[in-house]
Amino acid sequence: MGERRFIERASKRRVPIGQLLMDQSVVAGIGNIYRAEILFRARLNPYTPGNEVPLDVLHDIWADWVKLLNVGVEVGRMMTIDGLTGDEYQAALQDVRHRHWVYGRAGEPCRRCGTPISLAEMQNRKLYWCPSCQA
Numbered sequence: 001m002g003e004r005r006f007i008e009r010a011s012k013r014r015v016p017i018g019q020l021l022m023d024q025s026v027v028a029g030i031g032n033i034y035r036a037e038i039l040f041r042a043r044l045n046p047y048t049p050g051n052e053v054p055l056d057v058l059h060d061i062w063a064d065w066v067k068l069l070n071v072g073v074e075v076g077r078m079m080t081i082d083g084l085t086g087d088e089y090q091a092a093l094q095d096v097r098h099r100h101w102v103y104g105r106a107g108e109p110c111r112r113c114g115t116p117i118s119l120a121e122m123q124n125r126k127l128y129w130c131p132s133c134q135a
């Protein structure tokens with residue numbers, strides 16, 4: 001797949017990683033939901049320039065994306081929270097509001113730390129992140 005190309009290109013650009021993840025010349029098809037969720041899972045500030053993200057973190061981002069895509073195929077939904085069981089898992093299956101860490105949750109408390117989730121526009125797409133977990 002395009003992992004090597006992604007790491008090569010992302011690691012050379014002084015452009016925010018949140019923007020690079022939506023740049024088709026860097027990586028194709030991540031989309032807005034996975035962008036926000038992958039950056040949260042990596043605890044990475046979306047405004048970090050690509051060339052300041054450690055290579056192993058870029059590698060982890062790619063691996064996490066592949067993992068989430070596989071989960072999505074398996075479950076039939078973009079499920080981006082790990083380890084849900086029982087009622088929590090059923091709620092996430094049934095309702096998108098229980099399915100994500102940060103996406104679509106502007107102003108709501110972070111599921112990990114309680115800080116209100118931030119919302120900004122990046123390249124005309126809504127970007128969600130936790131200003132504390134992803135400082």
Ligand SMILES: [Zn+2]
Pocket residue numbers: 110111112113114115130131132133134
């Ligand atoms: Zn947080």
